[in-house]
Structures are given as structure tokens and as C-alpha cells.
Amino acid sequence: MLARVIAKGSKFATLHTSSRIIAANIRLSTRFNSTNRIDKLRMSGSAVEKDFQSLFEKIEELKPKFIDRLAKSIEIPAVSGDETLRPQVVKKAHYIAGELESLGFSDIQMKELGSQPPPVADSGLQLPPVILARYGTDPAKKTVLLYGHYDVQPASIEDGWNTDPFKLVLDEEKQIMYGRGVTDDSGPVKGWLNVVEAHRELGLDVPVNLIICFEGMEESGSIGLDKLIADEADKYFKTVDTVCISDNYWLGTKKPVLTYGLRGCNYYQVTIEGPGADLHSGIFGGSISEPMIDLVKVLGTLVDTKGNILIDGIKEMIAPVLETEAALYDKIDYSVDEFNAASGSKTSLYDNKKDILMHRWRYPSLSIHGVEGAFHGAGAKTVIPSKVIGKFSIRTVPNIESAKLDEYVIDHCNKEFAKLQSPNKFKAELIHDGDYWVSDPFNASFSAASKATKAVWGVEPDLTREGGSIPITLTFEQELKSNVLLLPMGRGDDGAHSINEKLDMSNYLGGMKTMAAYLHYYAASDEK
Numbered sequence: 001m002l003a004r005v006i007a008k009g010s011k012f013a014t015l016h017t018s019s020r021i022i023a024a025n026i027r028l029s030t031r032f033n034s035t036n037r038i039d040k041l042r043m044s045g046s047a048v049e050k051d052f053q054s055l056f057e058k059i060e061e062l063k064p065k066f067i068d069r070l071a072k073s074i075e076i077p078a079v080s081g082d083e084t085l086r087p088q089v090v091k092k093a094h095y096i097a098g099e100l101e102s103l104g105f106s107d108i109q110m111k112e113l114g115s116q117p118p119p120v121a122d123s124g125l126q127l128p129p130v131i132l133a134r135y136g137t138d139p140a141k142k143t144v145l146l147y148g149h150y151d152v153q154p155a156s157i158e159d160g161w162n163t164d165p166f167k168l169v170l171d172e173e174k175q176i177m178y179g180r181g182v183t184d185d186s187g188p189v190k191g192w193l194n195v196v197e198a199h200r201e202l203g204l205d206v207p208v209n210l211i212i213c214f215e216g217m218e219e220s221g222s223i224g225l226d227k228l229i230a231d232e233a234d235k236y237f238k239t240v241d242t243v244c245i246s247d248n249y250w251l252g253t254k255k256p257v258l259t260y261g262l263r264g265c266n267y268y269q270v271t272i273e274g275p276g277a278d279l280h281s282g283i284f285g286g287s288i289s290e291p292m293i294d295l296v297k298v299l300g301t302l303v304d305t306k307g308n309i310l311i312d313g314i315k316e317m318i319a320p321v322l323e324t325e326a327a328l329y330d331k332i333d334y335s336v337d338e339f340n341a342a343s344g345s346k347t348s349l350y351d352n353k354k355d356i357l358m359h360r361w362r363y364p365s366l367s368i369h370g371v372e373g374a375f376h377g378a379g380a381k382t383v384i385p386s387k388v389i390g391k392f393s394i395r396t397v398p399n400i401e402s403a404k405l406d407e408y409v410i411d412h413c414n415k416e417f418a419k420l421q422s423p424n425k426f427k428a429e430l431i432h433d434g435d436y437w438v439s440d441p442f443n444a445s446f447s448a449a450s451k452a453t454k455a456v457w458g459v460e461p462d463l464t465r466e467g468g469s470i471p472i473t474l475t476f477e478q479e480l481k482s483n484v485l486l487l488p489m490g491r492g493d494d495g496a497h498s499i500n501e502k503l504d505m506s507n508y509l510g511g512m513k514t515m516a517a518y519l520h521y522y523a524a525s526d527e528k
């Protein structure tokens with residue numbers, strides 16, 4: 001099936017110790033003061049780069065096929081957070097496994113993770129499989145584990161999409177692809193497959209062994225994957241030298257980045273249950289205790305309008321800002337204008353780059369996401385919802401302890417609800433969690449990615465942290481005792497999780513070239 005085309009003319013340790021972070025920051029500031037370190041790591045180059053031209057040309061030549069491959073993927077609504085769509089998530093897993101097989105991958109295993117733990121409506125709901133596969137098993141080569149996720153965030157046209165979110169639409173004039181998952185994370189996942197295909201078409205050896213680990217629950221907290229990685233650390237993953245994840249974005253729209261840190265994410269729900277059914281507000285309003293009113297009151301105690309989290313104990317766990325760290329932000333290529341453009345507004349809480357970046361990378365945030373069971377349609381339905389579930393999450397940073405955070409959050413909610421003296425039933429609970437990750441970006445893998453970026457984009461990448469979360473990153477680092485590199489494909493304005501998610505063609509093609517060059521530079525490096 002071909003992509004729909006818009007006609008021309010239309011429009012960085014689980015509790016990472018402070019000392020490790022200090023060391024990383026000092027090294028980072030050294031890097032920013034001079035490029036000596038990365039230059040020292042730079043190998044001669046020419047032998048490594050001899051195949052780049054043909055590889056890059058082949059990637060360009062295969063563009064129609066690569067668009068088509070992405071289009072097929074976008075058409076499967078693999079929304080992990082929607083229980084009714086679980087069969088689609090499983091379908092997409094099998095579809096990708098088929099593609100891996102036809103591209104010559106071996107030892108393809110669909111690892112089952114059992115049933116999804118509560119809270120879940122269907123207690124027997126099976127988790128989607130984790131796809132494991134190998135490309136090459138040459139003991140003389142290094143082995144790179146490629147992680148990605150094939151599930152996506154929910155999307156519907158009613159949210160304000162200009163096009164069907166589950167159809168890839170190519171704006172020919174702007175050379176931009178739209179669709180749920182194009183940048184997060186189907187584009188990058190397909191990118192790795194395409195890189196292998198380009199090598200095969202050229203009869204060119206992939207210079208490293210690849211191990212694929214693609215999961216279908218990333219957007220829902222990577223439930224079940226921690227255990228699989230621990231179980232397979234000395235088995236399927238035994239030979240892994242490094243892990244590369246392409247599941248985040250450039251900071252802005254112009255400059256490529258490599259990423260060495262992520263915030264964590266603990267996601268909670270509060271359930272308030274009252275009347276036996278939804279009621280007529282004219283008959284019962286004023287004489288019944290309304291769950292939605294209780295919920296609004298409780299949610300209103302979590303955070304203020306300036307983004308300050310109002311739950312006791314959290315602020316005290318945040319790692320102090322170091323002088324060396326503070327200096328880093330000035331050197332990052334980013335602006336308030338880019339932030340505003342990406343948000344489509346001028347509603348920033350801060351008027352300078354440093355504060356925006358610090359509140360994205362190194363301070364926690366609390367967001368209120370939605371209310372299940374509440375009236376949310378058009379019109380003016382005079383209903384009193386009988387049961388409502390409020391959803392919110394906290395993005396975590398060094399040195400917030402996840403278990404302590406859960407305790408503080410749930411205690412806070414229980415206390416605030418008790419103050420209401422409501423007869424309604426109340427429960428506050430954690431849905432899923434994933435730790436923050438901050439790493440030292442001075443190793444062979446980051447060095448290879450830096451050279452690859454220079455080779456493709458002509459600039460040294462900025463080293464960034466990311467406000468989002470990839471829950472499994474720390475698990476890979478700890479269980480496999482290997483470095484993890486975040487090598488993003490898309491741009492900061494791609495609208496991941498939002499409406500009209502996009503991926504610029506230049507980022508899809510350039511991203512694949514960078515991935516390919518990375519594998520070659522890493523293979524040629526003296527270090528692991």
C-alpha cells in the first residue's frame with residue numbers, strides 16, 4: 001500500500017550517585033571547552049568511510065520502498081494503552097517479525113510476557129510480545145543491541161488531526177510524513193531495518209552483529225520488559241557490547257544531538273466512586289456528593305499553575321544544581337522561539353533557554369493527563385458522573401527515589417481526600433513507573449555516533465538530556481553492564497504524542513545514514 005500523498009501546493013546508576021553526575025558534568029564542560037577528547041578518539045577515518053557514499057546513495061535510491069515500509073507500519077493502530085486495541089499491537093509485532101525474517105535476520109523469537117498486571121480492566125489481558133532477532137553472529141565482530149518500540153500513543157481525528165492518524169500522509173512539497181508513530185517510534189524502528197536492507201542491496205557486510213529488541217509496551221511503562229532483560233542478560237544478550245536506542249528527538253529543528261539522560265516517569269491514577277449510576281444533575285445536584293467535584297479538589301492540590309509540585313518530600317530529593325552543570329545550558333543550541341514554535345503557542349512558564357531546559361531535563365514535573373468516566377463530548381450534557389478516574393504523572397530526576405515518591409504521592413492524595421469528608425470511595429495507586437537515566441557520554445559508542453553525525457550532517461552534535469522517558473534504558477545499562485547511546489532521528493517539533501505527528505523526510509533519510517555510519521564507526525573503534 002502506498003502512502004497517501006498530499007498534492008503539491010496544499011499545505012545519565014539507579015540512584016545515580018551525585019558523584020557520578022558531578023564527574024559527568026565536569027567531563028561535559030571540558031568537552032564544551034574543547035573538542036580535544038572526541039578528536040583523540042577519532043580514528044583515521046578513510047577506511048571506515050569508504051562505503052559511505054554508496055550506502056548513502058542506496059538509502060536515497062530506496063526512499064520509495066522505505067516510505068512504503070513505514071506506511072504499512074503506521075496503518076496498524078498498535079496503541080498499547082488501549083486494551084481494546086491489544087490484538088492490533090500483537091498484529092504489528094508479527095508483521096515486523098515477518099519483515100525481519102525476509103531481511104535475513106535469524107533466531108527470531110516472540111517472547112511472551114504473560115498477562116498485564118493491575119490496574120487493568122481485563123485481568124487476563126496478555127502483554128504484547130517482545131521481538132528478539134539477530135543479524136550476524138560473527139565472534140570477530142562487536143555486537144550492538146538495537147532497542148525500539150512498535151507500540152504507539154492513542155490518536156483519533158477528533159483530537160484535531162488534519163489527516164487520518166493511522167494513514168501515512170506525505171506532503172510532497174514540504175517532504176514531511178504525517179501519522180501516529182512516524183517519529184515515535186516506527187520511523188526509527190523501520191530505519192534500522194532499512195539500514196540492513198541497504199547493506200544487503202549493495203552486497204555490503206554489516207560491520208557489527210546486531211541484536212534486535214523491539215517491545216510493544218513502551219508507551220505504557222515497558223511492563224514486563226525488565227524481567228525479560230534480566231533473564232536474557234546471560235543468554236540472548238550475552239554478547240552485547242553496546243546498546244543503541246533511537247527513540248527521542250533533536251532538541252530543536254536544525255542541529256542533531258546525542259542524548260545522555262532521560263527523566264523517569266511514575267504514572268498514577270485516583271479513582272473516586274459514588275452513586276450507583278450517572279445521574280441527572282437537576283434531580284440529584286446539590287443533594288448528592290459528586291465524585292468529579294472531589295476529584296477536581298484532589299487534583300488541584302498536586303501542582304500550582306507555575307509548575308511547582310505541591311507534594312511534601314519531593315523537592316528535598318532533587319540533586320543540587322552544580323556550577324559546572326549550570327554552565328552547560330548556555331552552550332546548547334536552542335531558543336525560546338524554538339520552544340514556542342514546537343508548542344504552537346507563547347505559553348511558556350519561562351522566558352529564557354536555561355530555565356526551559358533545566359525544567360525539562362533536571363527538575364521534576366507533574367502533569368495532569370485526563371479523567372476517565374467524565375463527560376467530555378461536545379454539547380452541554382447535564383450529567384453527574386458516578387465514577388471518575390483522574391490520571392497524572394510525575395517526570396522524575398536524580399535523586400528521586402521511586403518507591404519514596406509513590407509513598408509521598410499516595411499519602412498526599414489520601415490526606416487531601418480525607419480533608420473533603422466525602423462519603424465517596426477513594427483509591428490512589430501507581431499504574432506504572434520507569435527510572436530516570438543519566439550517563440557519561442564519553443565512550444566509543446558516543447564517539448562513533450558523533451563522527452557519524454558529522455559525516456552526515458556536517459556538524460558536531462550537541463550533547464543533550466531529554467525530558468521524556470524510555471523506562472528500559474537504565475535496565476539495559478545495569479543488566480547488560482554496557483553503555484547506552486540515544487541516537488535520535490526526528491526533530492523537537494515532530495509532535496510526538498500530540499496531533500499531526502510528523503517526520504521530515506530529511507530526518508528519515510539522514511537518520512538512516514547516521515545509523516549506518518554509526519555502525520561502521522563503532523565497528524572500527526578500538527574501544528567497546
Ligand SMILES: NCC(=O)N[C@@H](Cc1c[nH]cn1)C(=O)O
Pocket residue numbers: 184185218219220221247248265267434467468469470471496
Ligand atoms: N519516545 C519516548 C516516549 O515517548 N516515552 C514515553 C514513555 C512513557 C512513560 N509512561 C508512559 N509513556 C514518555 O511519555 O516519555
Ligand SMILES: [Zn+2]
Pocket residue numbers: 149184185218247248
Ligand atoms: Zn518512543
Ligand SMILES: [Zn+2]
Pocket residue numbers: 153184219496497
Ligand atoms: Zn512516546
